[in-house]
Amino acid sequence: MRSLIRRLFAGTPPAPDPVSWQAVRTRLPWLRTLDDGAPSDEGSSVDVRPGSREAALQALAARFLQHKTITPIGDLVLDDSDRLLLAALCCLPLLEFGEEGLHGWSQLIVYPDAFRVNRTHVDAAGVMHEWDDELIGEAWESGPLVLSWADVQADIAEPDAGFCVAVHEMAHKLDALDGLLDGTPPLPRHWQQAWARDFQRAYDGFVAEVEAGRATTIDPYAAEAPEEFFAVCSEYHFSAPQVLQAAFPAVAAHLAKFYGRPPLA
């Protein structure tokens, strides 16, 4: 029994069915160029096997589907292709980091559209404030990842617009892996120091620009907090890398190392 359970939970999941993967590949623009420019592409015009980054993403997506429950809310229906698409999208930021990036949570909740959450806060005078927030995604610390399906679709429809809510929330998950949501994911010590220095410098400059009321090429939401700056810049890495490169070259270089070459570069 024990060995069976171990095999069930620890075994390598089968790769996604090639027909289903092809369908997801057609739907997700970021997948099609993953291996562009890679040495393995040379002289392989008749070779239709996935390149190494695409194969790695397939393995990650299979692992995602093996370990995470995907729960649609309300009247939303997700078929197998939708589930594989969500798994592939959430694993896109893990191509370099690896499957350890899936650690510590087990559920993806998908709302049909933007969803309301109730917030409460007790201020210093003991007065409770209560309000509603409308969200398109949320990442609970060691809890579920929550996405709006309509917004995932909107990101896919305009893949180079600088938005990708699944990547944004996965960046929060990676950030929280070291127990601290601060805009720095777990990294080797020397890299972490350089990362913290370069991100802090870019963030401080950005906050100053936003506070001065200047128009910015990067979404001003990134000025909310260092962890939002990291999550928003991660979205640009995948969906508008040139904009990120022009705005914060040092940050773009760290993210290119952390996530791998941007698929739309």
Ligand SMILES: [Zn+2]
């Ligand atoms: Zn966020």
